[in-house]
Amino acid sequence: MIAVEGLRKSIRNGSRTVDILKGISFTVPQGQFIAIMGASGSGKSTLLGLLAGLDTPSAGNVWLNGTVISYLPEDQLAQVRGKTIGFVFQSYQLVPTLTALENVLLPHELNADTKESGLTRARELLANVGLGDRMSHYPVQLSGGEQQRVALARAFMLRPPIVLADEPTGNLDTTxxxxxxxxxLDLNRIEGTTLVLVTHDPALAAHAGRRIVLSDGQIISDDLAESDNEQQQSAAVAR
Known part of the structure; x- marks a missing residue:
C-alpha cells in the first residue's frame, strides 16, 4: 500500500545543507497499523509530510497504492491525495466557519466524483465518534477532544485506503x-484502512502492529509486534 525507496530530504540553512532524511526505505502492506517514532528532530514529521504528498523529496520515491507521487504536478497530486489519503493533524485543522457536519463533508465536496450527497456518511461518522448531537456546532463551540473527533471523522469520509495521523493525541489530556x-483504532478496524501514525508516546505506539524508530534521519529499528510476528509465521507455515 505504501512503498518508500531511498527517500532523502535536505534543506538549505544559510551556506550549509541540512539533511533531514538520509535515504530511508520501507514498505507498508495493506491494512497494517504502523507507528513512526523518534525524538524531536529525528525526521518523523518530515517523513509523514512526504508520504502525504505535502512536501517534495530531495531524492527517492514514494508510492501510494501503486502510484508514484513524489514528483507529480500539483493538480495530479491533489487528485491522488484526495482519493487515497485521510490526514489527521495534531492541531485539528478544522475550518472555523464550518459546522462539525460541514467540516466532515468537506473532502466529499472537494474530491467526490459522484453528485450524490455525502450527508448520510458524514452523519454516521459523527455519530460513530460520539458527536451525533454536536453536528451543527462550530469548532469554537467544541472542546479540543471533540474537535479532534471531528477531524477523525473527516479523515475517514471518503473511505481512503490510507490514513496518516501526526501526533493525533498530542494536544489532548490523558483522558x-x-x-x-x-x-x-475502531474506525481503522471498521474501515480496513492502512494506518500510519507519528508519535513520541511509547504507550500510544504500543497499540501499533509495527514500530519504526527514526534517529538523525535514518531508521534505527523496524519491529513487528509479537502478535503480528505470530501471524506472519503462521502464514509462512501455511504456504
Missing part, C-alpha cells in the same frame, strides 16, 4: 487522548 486513540 481525551485515550478516547481519541480508541476511536481512531
Amino acid at each position: 481525551n487522548g485515550s478516547h481519541v486513540l480508541n476511536l481512531l
Whole structure:
C-alpha cells in the first residue's frame, strides 16, 4: 500500500545543507497499523509530510497504492491525495466557519466524483465518534477532544485506503487522548484502512502492529509486534 525507496530530504540553512532524511526505505502492506517514532528532530514529521504528498523529496520515491507521487504536478497530486489519503493533524485543522457536519463533508465536496450527497456518511461518522448531537456546532463551540473527533471523522469520509495521523493525541489530556486513540483504532478496524501514525508516546505506539524508530534521519529499528510476528509465521507455515 505504501512503498518508500531511498527517500532523502535536505534543506538549505544559510551556506550549509541540512539533511533531514538520509535515504530511508520501507514498505507498508495493506491494512497494517504502523507507528513512526523518534525524538524531536529525528525526521518523523518530515517523513509523514512526504508520504502525504505535502512536501517534495530531495531524492527517492514514494508510492501510494501503486502510484508514484513524489514528483507529480500539483493538480495530479491533489487528485491522488484526495482519493487515497485521510490526514489527521495534531492541531485539528478544522475550518472555523464550518459546522462539525460541514467540516466532515468537506473532502466529499472537494474530491467526490459522484453528485450524490455525502450527508448520510458524514452523519454516521459523527455519530460513530460520539458527536451525533454536536453536528451543527462550530469548532469554537467544541472542546479540543471533540474537535479532534471531528477531524477523525473527516479523515475517514471518503473511505481512503490510507490514513496518516501526526501526533493525533498530542494536544489532548490523558483522558481525551485515550478516547481519541480508541476511536481512531475502531474506525481503522471498521474501515480496513492502512494506518500510519507519528508519535513520541511509547504507550500510544504500543497499540501499533509495527514500530519504526527514526534517529538523525535514518531508521534505527523496524519491529513487528509479537502478535503480528505470530501471524506472519503462521502464514509462512501455511504456504
